[in-house]
Amino acid sequence: MDHIFEKYSLKKPENLIPLLQDIQKEKGYLTDEIVDKVADYLHIPTNRIYGVATFYDQFRFRQRGQYHIQVCRGTSCYLCSSSSYLKEIEKLLKIQAGLVTRDRKFSLEIVNCMGGCGKSPVIRINDNYYHRLSVSDLSDIIRALREKKQ
Amino acid sequence: MLLNIEINGQQVSAKRGETILTVLNRIGVKVPTLCYLSSLSPSGACRMCVVEVEGLSHLVPACSHQVEEWMQIHTHSPRVLKARKTLVELLLANHPDDCLYCDRNGSCELQVLSEELQVRDRKYISKHKPVQIDKACQSIQRDPAKCVLCGRCSRVCREVIGVAAIDAVGRGSNTRIGTTYNKGLNFSACVKCGQCILACPTGALTERKALQSVIEALGNPELYPVVQFSPTVPAAIAEEFSLKSNKDVLNLLRSAFRKMGFRQSFDTSFAADINLMEEAAVYLERQPENKKFPFFTSCCPSWVRYIEVFRPEFKDYLSPLKSPQQIMGKVIKQYITSSAGVKPEKVFVVSVMPCTAKKAEAESENSGNKSVDAVITIRELIRMIRLLGIDLGNLESEPSNTAFSLSSSSGRLFGISGGHLEGLLRTINFMSTGQDLNPVKINDLRGLKARKEARIKINKQSVNVVAVSGLANAIALLDEIAAGRDDFQIVEVMACPNGCINGGGQQIGLDEKSLKSRMKALYDIDEEEMVKMAHKNPTITELFDKFLSKPNSAMNREILHKDQPKPASV
Numbered sequence: 221m222d223h224i225f226e227k228y229s230l231k232k233p234e235n236l237i238p239l240l241q242d243i244q245k246e247k248g249y250l251t252d253e254i255v256d257k258v259a260d261y262l263h264i265p266t267n268r269i270y271g272v273a274t275f276y277d278q279f280r281f282r283q284r285g286q287y288h289i290q291v292c293r294g295t296s297c298y299l300c301s302s303s304s305y306l307k308e309i310e311k312l313l314k315i316q317a318g319l320v321t322r323d324r325k326f327s328l329e330i331v332n333c334m335g336g337c338g339k340s341p342v343i344r345i346n347d348n349y350y351h352r353l354s355v356s357d358l359s360d361i362i363r364a365l366r367e368k369k370q
Numbered sequence: 371m372l373l374n375i376e377i378n379g380q381q382v383s384a385k386r387g388e389t390i391l392t393v394l395n396r397i398g399v400k401v402p403t404l405c406y407l408s409s410l411s412p413s414g415a416c417r418m419c420v421v422e423v424e425g426l427s428h429l430v431p432a433c434s435h436q437v438e439e440w441m442q443i444h445t446h447s448p449r450v451l452k453a454r455k456t457l458v459e460l461l462l463a464n465h466p467d468d469c470l471y472c473d474r475n476g477s478c479e480l481q482v483l484s485e486e487l488q489v490r491d492r493k494y495i496s497k498h499k500p501v502q503i504d505k506a507c508q509s510i511q512r513d514p515a516k517c518v519l520c521g522r523c524s525r526v527c528r529e530v531i532g533v534a535a536i537d538a539v540g541r542g543s544n545t546r547i548g549t550t551y552n553k554g555l556n557f558s559a560c561v562k563c564g565q566c567i568l569a570c571p572t573g574a575l576t577e578r579k580a581l582q583s584v585i586e587a588l589g590n591p592e593l594y595p596v597v598q599f600s601p602t603v604p605a606a607i608a609e610e611f612s613l614k615s616n617k618d619v620l621n622l623l624r625s626a627f628r629k630m631g632f633r634q635s636f637d638t639s640f641a642a643d644i645n646l647m648e649e650a651a652v653y654l655e656r657q658p659e660n661k662k663f664p665f666f667t668s669c670c671p672s673w674v675r676y677i678e679v680f681r682p683e684f685k686d687y688l689s690p691l692k693s694p695q696q697i698m699g700k701v702i703k704q705y706i707t708s709s710a711g712v713k714p715e716k717v718f719v720v721s722v723m724p725c726t727a728k729k730a731e732a733e734s735e736n737s738g739n740k741s742v743d744a745v746i747t748i749r750e751l752i753r754m755i756r757l758l759g760i761d762l763g764n765l766e767s768e769p770s771n772t773a774f775s776l777s778s779s780s781g782r783l784f785g786i787s788g789g790h791l792e793g794l795l796r797t798i799n800f801m802s803t804g805q806d807l808n809p810v811k812i813n814d815l816r817g818l819k820a821r822k823e824a825r826i827k828i829n830k831q832s833v834n835v836v837a838v839s840g841l842a843n844a845i846a847l848l849d850e851i852a853a854g855r856d857d858f859q860i861v862e863v864m865a866c867p868n869g870c871i872n873g874g875g876q877q878i879g880l881d882e883k884s885l886k887s888r889m890k891a892l893y894d895i896d897e898e899e900m901v902k903m904a905h906k907n908p909t910i911t912e913l914f915d916k917f918l919s920k921p922n923s924a925m926n927r928e929i930l931h932k933d934q935p936k937p938a939s940v
Contacts, residue, residue: 252551265534265559266550275541 285327294333302341479571506554523566532842564726564874621767639781641698651921672865699741724873747875779899787839787869788815
């Protein structure tokens with residue numbers, strides 16, 4: 221992690237978010253140890269960092285699954301009943317939003333807006349965007365991913 | 371430059387840069403506040419203090435909005451009143467309605483607001499999210515269900531104490547005041563000072579109670595209950611029960627303790643005298659080496675915990691002495707009661723402290739070998755006095771029934787920031803020159819200031835000392851020392867602002883006036899008391915002769931000093 225810290229040689233509090241973003245990009249998620257290290261480096265109390273990291277949806281304290289499903293809950297998607305998609309996925313994967321399946325294959329996350337409001341509701345799985353799916357499409361996609369070998 | 375503004379139709383002049391609330395307070399207009407604390411930066415989070423300003427479409431928070439020349443302010447217009455009432459109704463939407471069972475019943479600010487704004491029915495009902503009460507810490511308990519998210523505790527923790535153990539975690543309706551990683555308070559940066567309890571408007575933060583075990587011990591015929599009380603207790607009790615200042619509160623208190631069933635009562639300032647004697651000797655021994663300087667006092671457990679956890683590089687600078695509470699407990703059990711023929715294991719030592727950190731400190735000893743068995747705060751003592759039906763106003767005061775009751779006024783000064791240092795310098799001066807400090811009073815170390823520096827001459831050498839209160843100020847001082855500042859010989863630190871008179875176990879809602887009267891009470895004792903110095907206290911000399919040996923000897927180290935880590939066995 222030292223090479224990431226080196227990028228932020230100015231130990232200013234305003235470097236906190238970019239620093240956390242870079243670390244998460246590399247490690248995939250944040251851990252208690254990472255928060256402790258960042259606190260030591262920037263001289264910010266751990267609780268402030270934890271507060272910031274839990275405030276923004278972009279920071280995770282859990283490892284992602286192999287397939288990371290993001291369901292949009294922005295205003296537009298919400299009005300197009302994205303929550304029923306969310307419920308359906310939760311039922312299929314047997315996990316709640318924010319969690320990872322036991323086999324680490326899927327993780328589910330609610331996000332605020334992905335900028336595809338015209339095509340609401342939007343769902344993103346890794347780098348693929350899906351929009352205006354029907355519920356049966358959704359279960360097909362997830363089944364296909366589940367059966368797919370590595 | 372003065373501005374002319376209009377408040378409720380009255381012409382008022384105000385200074386540029388003042389907030390509306392400051393002006394309102396000055397002219398005697400009261401607007402309700404919740405998240406505002408005069409000692410902290412305003413956050414404008416609760417909006418309870420909103421006022422209407424003509425020409426602005428929205429209501430503005432008085433606590434954080436500055437006055438401007440053209441302002442015409444209405445503080446209690448129908449629109450404002452309706453907004454305030456709605457705010458309280460919204461706060462109550464997910465507040466548990468268990469006032470009758472709440473620790474803060476009667477001293478809750480939310481209760482007062484709800485009454486003042488005439489909230490008479492539950493207008494909004496929201497989902498109660500299950501939350502867990504955090505009982506992990508031995509000093510402080512957190513109940514997030516009662517939290518109104520005003521943020522006062524976290525601002526105190528960050529700005530005054532400087533550790534930021536609790537802060538807002540999460541977002542939106544899921545926001546909670548929590549610790550890092552949502553662990554229990556004992557795993558956090560908390561130093562257990564309890565300032566957050568004083569800041570909390572509701573019952574979300576309270577001390578861990580020890581009252582029940584005290585009541586049980588008093589009713590147990592097998593035990594020999596004794597009590598020790600901090601020098602700040604008499605003034606606090608006098609204020610709470612509005613006792614006249616001419617009453618002999620100290621002996622009244624002793625008589626109340628006897629009525630409760632305590633066999634003996636001890637003033638902890640007696641142990642403070644022991645602490646001073648021993649500490650002065652340790653200081654003088656350390657001095658020639660000049661390595662572990664400055665010398666840090668160790669009577670505040672929150673400060674000691676901060677050093678041990680966050681700045682271990684300064685650990686050797688700390689005085690090795692136990693806090694007066696622990697010394698008193700040890701001396702009671704080992705000498706005083708055993709000379710009366712009571713076995714130490716039968717003695718139940720209760721200590722009454724203005725402090726929550728002392729609870730954890732007492733618990734840190736092994737359970738079979740505790741110096742102090744239960745610690746109650748002054749708030750708990752007040753409850754106990756009421757619970758046991760003791761009418762202080764009509765009680766006859768009785769003098770102490772123990773031989774070891776006389777304490778010097780130096781010991782009493784421990785209750786206020788700078789007092790420990792003053793007492794210590796008096797004894798150091800005597801030990802190194804054989805003469806008393808002249809003048810005895812060190813004015814530079816007095817008053818309600820966060821940082822008090824003094825330079826005095828002892829044995830023709832100038833000694834530079836500093837007393838800081840409010841842990842955040844001490845942290846700033848540590849940074850100065852770490853950066854190379856080396857002109858201080860002794861540093862006294864109290865974690866709570868102004869010391870124990872404003873400790874986390876004091877009554878809730880103390881204002882500057884009552885702090886000043888408590889400070890004055892302690893200084894008055896110093897003025898009137900014949901024995902002003904620890905080494906002049908005859909019972910202390912007797913104790914050192916009879917039970918202990920001379921200050922800083924191996925035997926005293928065993929009893930009065932903190933357990934040193936044992937050398938690794940070979």
